[in-house]
Amino acid sequence: MSAWFALGCKSSLGRLAASAGVAALVWLLWGFPAGQPELAATAKAAAAPVTCATCHVGVATSYSHAPMRHALEPVDNDPVLLTHPKLTVEQGRYSYAVETKDGKSTYTVSDGKDSLTVPIHWMFGQKSQTWVLEKDGNLYEGLVSYFPRENGLGTTPGDGKTDPKNLTEAMGRKITTWETLQCFNCHATAASEGTKLTLDKLRPGLDCDRCHEGAAQHMADAAHDNFSTLPKSLKKMDAEDTANFCGQCHRTWDTVIRNNWKGTVDVRFQPYRLENSKCFVGNDPRISCLACHNPHQPVDHNDAFYDAKCQACHGEAKATAVAAATAIKSCPVSKDKCVSCHMPKVELPGGHATFTDHMIRVVKAGEVYPD
Amino acid sequence: MLVAPISEAVTKGVSYCKQQILPPRTANSPGLWLPNLLLAALLFGWLIGGNAQQAPQFDDLAARAVAARDSGNVPQAIELYGQATRLKPDWAEGWFYQGLLQYSSNNFPGAIDALSHVLELKPGAAPALALRGLSEFETGAYDDSLRDLDEGVKKGAANEPRNEQIIRYHLAQMLARAGRFQDAMLQYQFFASNHIDDPDLLLGLGLAGMRNTTLPKDFPAEGREVVEAAGSAGYVFLSGDSQGADGLFKKLFERYPTVPNLHFFYGVLLFMHGPDLAIDQFKSEVEVAPSNAAAHAILAYALMFAGRFTEAQPEAEAALARVPDMEMAQIALGRSLAETGDAKRATEVLNQVLQRDADNMEAHMALAAMYSRAGKREEAYRERMVCLGMQK
Numbered sequence: 039m040s041a042w043f044a045l046g047c048k049s050s051l052g053r054l055a056a057s058a059g060v061a062a063l064v065w066l067l068w069g070f071p072a073g074q075p076e077l078a079a080t081a082k083a084a085a086a087p088v089t090c091a092t093c094h095v096g097v098a099t100s101y102s103h104a105p106m107r108h109a110l111e112p113v114d115n116d117p118v119l120l121t122h123p124k125l126t127v128e129q130g131r132y133s134y135a136v137e138t139k140d141g142k143s144t145y146t147v148s149d150g151k152d153s154l155t156v157p158i159h160w161m162f163g164q165k166s167q168t169w170v171l172e173k174d175g176n177l178y179e180g181l182v183s184y185f186p187r188e189n190g191l192g193t194t195p196g197d198g199k200t201d202p203k204n205l206t207e208a209m210g211r212k213i214t215t216w217e218t219l220q221c222f223n224c225h226a227t228a229a230s231e232g233t234k235l236t237l238d239k240l241r242p243g244l245d246c247d248r249c250h251e252g253a254a255q256h257m258a259d260a261a262h263d264n265f266s267t268l269p270k271s272l273k274k275m276d277a278e279d280t281a282n283f284c285g286q287c288h289r290t291w292d293t294v295i296r297n298n299w300k301g302t303v304d305v306r307f308q309p310y311r312l313e314n315s316k317c318f319v320g321n322d323p324r325i326s327c328l329a330c331h332n333p334h335q336p337v338d339h340n341d342a343f344y345d346a347k348c349q350a351c352h353g354e355a356k357a358t359a360v361a362a363a364t365a366i367k368s369c370p371v372s373k374d375k376c377v378s379c380h381m382p383k384v385e386l387p388g389g390h391a392t393f394t395d396h397m398i399r400v401v402k403a404g405e406v407y408p409d
Numbered sequence: 410m411l412v413a414p415i416s417e418a419v420t421k422g423v424s425y426c427k428q429q430i431l432p433p434r435t436a437n438s439p440g441l442w443l444p445n446l447l448l449a450a451l452l453f454g455w456l457i458g459g460n461a462q463q464a465p466q467f468d469d470l471a472a473r474a475v476a477a478r479d480s481g482n483v484p485q486a487i488e489l490y491g492q493a494t495r496l497k498p499d500w501a502e503g504w505f506y507q508g509l510l511q512y513s514s515n516n517f518p519g520a521i522d523a524l525s526h527v528l529e530l531k532p533g534a535a536p537a538l539a540l541r542g543l544s545e546f547e548t549g550a551y552d553d554s555l556r557d558l559d560e561g562v563k564k565g566a567a568n569e570p571r572n573e574q575i576i577r578y579h580l581a582q583m584l585a586r587a588g589r590f591q592d593a594m595l596q597y598q599f600f601a602s603n604h605i606d607d608p609d610l611l612l613g614l615g616l617a618g619m620r621n622t623t624l625p626k627d628f629p630a631e632g633r634e635v636v637e638a639a640g641s642a643g644y645v646f647l648s649g650d651s652q653g654a655d656g657l658f659k660k661l662f663e664r665y666p667t668v669p670n671l672h673f674f675y676g677v678l679l680f681m682h683g684p685d686l687a688i689d690q691f692k693s694e695v696e697v698a699p700s701n702a703a704a705h706a707i708l709a710y711a712l713m714f715a716g717r718f719t720e721a722q723p724e725a726e727a728a729l730a731r732v733p734d735m736e737m738a739q740i741a742l743g744r745s746l747a748e749t750g751d752a753k754r755a756t757e758v759l760n761q762v763l764q765r766d767a768d769n770m771e772a773h774m775a776l777a778a779m780y781s782r783a784g785k786r787e788e789a790y791r792e793r794m795v796c797l798g799m800q801k
Contacts, residue, residue, distance in 0.1 A: 215651040216682040233651060233679065233686055278781050282716055291793070292714075292774060298800050313781075314797070316790055320781030409797065 088261060090246040090253060101246075101334040108164035109225040110242040114141040116161045118184055127182055127191035132208040134182045134191060136169070145171055145180055147209045154205040162225050166391060168194050170221065171210050177218050178210030185390035195388040224287035249283075249333070273328070278320025280327045285309035302407050305384040311396035314408075317351065317366075318398075324350045341375040348376040467496045471503065483510050487519075494526070501530040505537060512544050520544040539566035539576050546579050555583035574605065578613070582624055585617040591677060593617035594643070601647030608637065614647075615640025618674035620703065635665050639674055646678045654678070662693075669698040676707065684714035695724075702731035702738070709741035718745040736762055740771045747779030755779055770796050 091098030101107055111117070116138075125136040135146045136158070143158040160170040168183040181202070183194040194211075202208035213221070215233070222229035222237070227245040230236055247253040252269040259267045275283060282290050289299075289307035291314070304310060309327065312318055318325050330347045331337065338344075352368050369376065382401055383392040397408065474489035487510045494503040508523035524541035527534060542557030558566075558580040567573045567580075581596035597614040600606065612625045615636035621628075628636070638661055646654030658675045665671060676690030691708035698704055706728035712721035722745040728738035739762050746755035755775065762772040777792035 214649060219683075232689075233655060276782070278778065295770070295774065295796050295800065300800065314793060317786070318781070319784055319786040319789060320778070321784040409800075 088257065090257060093260065094246075097334050098246075100332075103336050104334055105164055105337060106244040106333060108243050109162070110222075110240075111161040111164065111167070112242045113143070113159055113161070116143070116167075118165075118167045119143045119158070119161065122184065122189075125184060125191050129182060129193065129208075130202075132202065132205075136182075136184070136191065145169055145209070147181075147205055149205060149208070152205060154209055156209065160222075160226075162221065166389070170213070170218075173206060173209065177213050178206075179213050179221075180210045181208060187390050192390055193388065195386070195390075198388050275326075275328075276321050277318070277323060277326035277329075281309040281313055281320075284327045284333075300409050302384055302387055304409070305386060305393045305395050305407075306389075308394075308396040312398070315396070315398040341378045344377045345374050348380075349373075352376075467493055467500075470496065471500075474503070474506070478506060478510065483514055486510055487514070498526070499530055501527050501534075504530070508537065508540055508544070512540060515547075517544040517547040521548065521550075533560075533564055535561050535564040535566035536572075538564065539572065542583075543575065543579055546583065551583060551586055554579070555587055558583055573599065578610065581617065582613055585613065586622050586624060588620075588622055590617045590620050594647075594677070597643075598647050601644045602649075604648060606644060611640035611644055612637050613640070614643050615674075618643045618677065619670040620673060621670075635661070635668055635671075639671055643674060643678060646675075667697060669701065670694070672697060673701075673704055673707070676711070680707075680711060684711040687711050688715060688717075700731065702728045702735060705731075706735050706738040706741065709745070710737050713741045713744050716748075718748040721745045722749065734761070736765070736769075740769070740775065743772065744775035744778065747775045748782065750782075752779055752783060768799055770799050773799075 089098070119136065119138040120141075122136075123138045125134075127134050131149060133148050133150070135148075137144050137146070143161075144155050145158050146153055146155040148154075154173075156171050156173055158169045159172065162168045162170060163183075165186050166183060169180040171178045171180055179194060179197070181194055181197050181200060182191045184190070185192050197211055200207070200211060215235070218235060219230050219233070222235065222240065226243065227241040227248040228236060229240045249272065250256075250269040252267065255267050256265075256269050259265070272280075272283065282292075285291070285293065285307075288309050289304075291310045294304055294307050294310040299307070312325070312327070315325075323329060324347070329350070330344055351366055369380075371379070377394065379401060380398050381394050381396060384395045384407065385392050395407075399408070470489055470493040474486050474493055477483075477486035477489055487507060490503045490507040490510070494500050494507065497503070504523045504526040508520045508527060511517070511519035511523055521541055521544045524537045524544065527537040528541065531537065538557045538561035542554045542559075542561055545551070545554035545557060558576060561567075562576060562580055567576045577596045577599050581593045584590075584593035584596060594614070594617050597610070597617065600610055600614075609625050612628060612633060615638070616623060616625060616628065618639055619636060621636070638657075642654050642657035642661060645657055654675075658671070661671055672690045672694035676687040676694060679690060680687035688708065688711050691704060691711055694701065694704040695708055705724045709721045709724035709728060712718070712724060721741050725738045725742035725745060728735055729742060732738070739758050743755050743759035743762065746752075746758065756779070759772045759775050762769050766772075773792050773795045777789050777796065780786075780789035780792060
């Protein structure tokens with residue numbers, strides 16, 4: 039975890055060299071007042087914009103590959119569409135085509151007689167991908183999405199029961215202001231001001247300042263060698279705070295409870311599921327989201343990677359020493375790939391994908407998904 | 410007036426109702442909606458059957474009552490239904506038609522009496538509950554009206570589209586009168602979503618939004634302008650045009666900077682979509698009306714939802730200083746204390762809530778958070794499971 043912020047501002051030359059490769063990562067551009075020392079001078083010399091990556095080279099580099107960074111892909115550089123220049127599917131009496139040419143993507147729906155084509159401006163998701171479309175000033179969630187498991191188009195999750203009456207309805211589901219705000223605020227940066235969408239200012243994916251509030255001020259001050267305005271350290275949050283912080287988008291336990299969301303669809307809401315685990319407690323860093331996941335890095339899909347995290351509590355030595363007092367058990371079946379049994383994969387209804395259930399438990403054969 | 414005499418419509422009976430199946434798009438002639446209660450009753454099926462051993466005299470009276478009703482002769486129909494139910498007091502259908510016809514004749518006590526017989530025979534019959542609730546509204550028995558309309562809607566009386574408008578409009582008024590403003594707004598939401606508007610309806614929505622328990626019909630003309638304008642802004646918001654509503658509310662704030670509960674109204678609407686969006690409005694309300702305990706309480710509540718516990722605590726304290734047992738403020742205070750480390754006082758406050766309402770989910774959620782932060786794993790898990798159990 040400490041490696042996330044490992045590279046400090048020791049060497050301006052080092053910062054500069056490293057920043058060249060990731061300068062485009064963060065579009066927080068700040069000018070340098072005259073008379074500033076080395077950082078300003080070297081930045082000018084290289085003619086590179088100063089970004090978070092100027093100092094935080096390592097974390098910026100790794101974050102450039104992290105899923106949250108790609109929660110919304112840039113319009114002219116979307117790997118999914120660039121590698122799939124023509125996607126088509128028949129859905130009921132409508133046919134769909136998503137085509138990409140010269141970096142521009144379009145979404146077409148046809149009923150055999152007429153067709154409707156709109157440009158794609160917003161690509162949600164790095165693997166599975168849904169497109170938000172604009173028509174006549176309204177925003178729509180495309181009725182078909184791309185799913186890597188099928189390597190093709192399918193019905194967008196949640197829209198399976200939609201019965202389109204015309205081409206516009208077949209194109210997509212009209213989304214409300216509030217839904218739009220939620221979508222963009224969790225997939226992009228600077229997408230809104232209060233209740234107003236600011237799509238003209240939007241930056242795709244989650245930039246540093248989306249989580250690190252105050253990053254812009256810090257960068258401005260750091261350019262003056264003033265480090266008194268550091269953003270709040272998220273590393274110091276306890277498990278409860280971390281679950282709530284990540285839950286802003288991944289949904290908190292409170293949010294799911296207050297909305298009475300039920301069923302296997304809630305497997306997507308990892309903080310909620312985690313807090314339903316018997317072993318979760320808010321003041322224990324070993325069960326924090328961050329104990330297993332580094333948000334600045336891609337998710338590790340190797341089950342064995344997580345064994346050490348489980349063993350931090352359930353390890354043989356620890357279990358022996360504290361078992362009587364804390365009732366922490368060690369597994370009688372296996373000591374490796376714990377998550378393969380205790381955090382089963384659950385098929386998301388209509389999602390064309392499985393999600394890891396973060397409700398850690400002893401899974402009994404044939405059990406009903408525990409809400 | 411949204412409630413017009415409906416005698417003409419009702420006297421034409423079921424066949425007439427069927428010709429009037431679709432309610433008007435606006436609420437200008439709502440009287441035509443009511444006969445559909447009759448149809449709804451038939452659709453429910455509870456009026457038919459159960460009269461296998463009818464005496465010849467009863468059969469004759471019942472047939473003549475139906476004929477009188479079909480021909481539009483309301484007084485005669487009421488008389489004949491009355492005779493028939495005296496012969497056969499367990500004839501629910503007869504009582505219901507009496508109730509309906511009495512209502513249509515503006516004889517509301519008579520309607521209440523007849524419908525009470527229906528409900529004795531068929532407890533919980535949704536159409537009878539709703540119609541009795543409407544009758545009680547007309548007699549000024551508002552508490553009874555709220556009870557019956559609320560119960561009727563819970564049992565599906567508003568599921569019949571042709572009855573939905575009149576039932577929801579009256580229920581909304583009764584909810585606002587009882588101080589259940591947010592519940593009232595949820596009823597008004599139906600009209601906005603369906604683009605049904607009317608000056609009385611906008612006034613009613615404005616009153617609910619501005620936390621005024623006066624009924625629209627009793628509200629003085631001189632105060633209407635601002636309330637109706639607020640209702641219009643709220644209506645635009647509830648119909649889905651948030652930007653349009655934002656403009657209307659801002660104009661209202663400029664024009665009426667000292668009128669209480671305008672910011673409160675907008676804040677409540679925003680709260681439905683995101684507590685953090687509402688916080689600024691509630692703060693403005695507290696500035697306009699510093700002694701408004703409800704404004705302090707809802708500000709505390711919104712801050713609590715947004716996880717801003719240190720800010721929530723003084724607002725909750727301010728509310729409780731004015732109204733010591735205000736539940737919303739107690740929850741906000743209890744949760745804030747729980748999250749900021751004062752477990753002892755948090756437990757005291759939350760237990761006050763739970764003593765009144767053992768199933769208060771927010772109180773259990775606060776306890777879960779408190780135990781979790783304190784490292785009390787089993788207690789936290791227990792409280793979470795209590796909350797999950799409440800959802801099932």
